[in-house]
Amino acid sequence: MIAKKAMLIDITLCVGCNACQVACKEENGLSDKEEQILSPTAYTVLHEFNGTYVRRMCQHCVDPTCVSVCPVGAFTKTAAGPVLYDENKCIGCRYCMQACPFQVPRYEWDNNYPRVQKCKFCASRLEKGLQPACAEACPTGATKFGDRDDLIREAHERIKAEPEKYVNKVYGLEEVGGTSILYISSVPFEELGFKTNLSKIPLPALTWNALSKIPTVVAVGGVFLYGVWWITNRRTEVQQLEAKLREMDDRSNGHETSNS
Ligand code: SF4
Ligand code: SF4
Ligand code: SF4
Incomplete structure (x- = not known):
């Protein structure tokens, strides 16, 4: 069985250098202007909360809603973890944008043939045995790539080793049934713009229950x-x-x- 890949973002280690966004834009051939809001040309951004920096990007949900709501199968969850989008199948209905619990997918409104854009978890790099460009570029280890199970273990170990430093929670472990991007922090997640009231049940189960009616x-x-x-x-x-x-x-x- 292919191990599910993930990234652990330790917010306490992030210095806000933006090297992750720079590397991402270079890897994906996107405009090199610095951006603070997710856009068709910014697959990852940094949000600042009183000197604390938080990376925003597609969470590559374990059981993604974008996959389940797409009527033509333009979104797929790969065995290794990345959630990928096929522009050739997309009919532009933008259900994925409505359904994503993290408001991630962005639409190329200015393009004559608009596509949905979001982080690809550097799937082509992963296939070659490389880590995502953003993880490779991070100078402090704030973004760490690895097997999801190993990273979950490591996150708990870091919290246990320094309970006075960390909030006792791994964000992404349970939210919407689990995500491939995991976070640990010294500041309560609700103070950093995270949604802390999300269901622990994968949303596709909920949407399909509703849709089947x-x-x-x-x-x-x-x-x-x-x-x-x-x-x-x-x-x-x-x-x-x-x-x-x-x-x-x-x-x-x-x-x-x-x-x-
Ligand atoms: S964060 Fe949104 S776009 Fe990314 S996999 Fe989850 S549902 Fe899909
Ligand atoms: S995983 Fe790749 S595509 Fe996603 S934010 Fe990092 S560099 Fe960008
Ligand atoms: S490269 Fe690492 S330290 Fe720099 S902003 Fe991104 S996550 Fe933070």
Whole structure:
């Protein structure tokens, strides 16, 4: 069985240097401007709370809601841990954005062919036996990559070794059924913008329980969304064709004028 990979973020070790974001942007070929809010060009950001820095990114949930709500299977949970998105399947319904309990997926509103964007857990690096770019770049060990079970053990050991330093909680161990990004902290999580009232039951179980009671609505909704996607796509294609025809018209008019 493939060991589930994870990252342990020890908030007490983070110095706010932003090397994780810089490395992520470089790895993913994103604009190098510093960003404080998750965006299509920032898969990880730092939030500051009175001198304490917290990394935000996709949590790569063990049982992800984005996967369960996507009507066309554009999101998948891989055996190693990363939750990945396939732009070729996406119909742009943005259910994933609505459903994510951590408000992670971002949409390329300015793009003619918009995609959803989020951290990929450097899946291609993991396949080569490398660690994620952000973990490799972190100079203090605040972001540590490894097997999820080992990191959970290590998190508990760090808390046990210094109980006066750490809050007695590993965030991500149980939230929404568990996540691949785990946090330990010296400041209570609710003071650092973490949601501390999330269900311990994976949300897909809850959503499917609810959805199973309205199968017709789901089926009709799926067909409707496909229709919306088709019309939108078709409209873009027609607009592009019209623009091309106009360009050809202009060119041939110019040609005739110069020859006349
Ligand atoms: S944090 Fe949101 S986008 Fe990431 S795996 Fe979980 S549900 Fe999906
Ligand atoms: S795991 Fe990779 S994609 Fe995700 S934040 Fe780190 S560097 Fe970026
Ligand atoms: S690279 Fe490490 S220390 Fe620097 S901001 Fe990111 S997590 Fe914090």
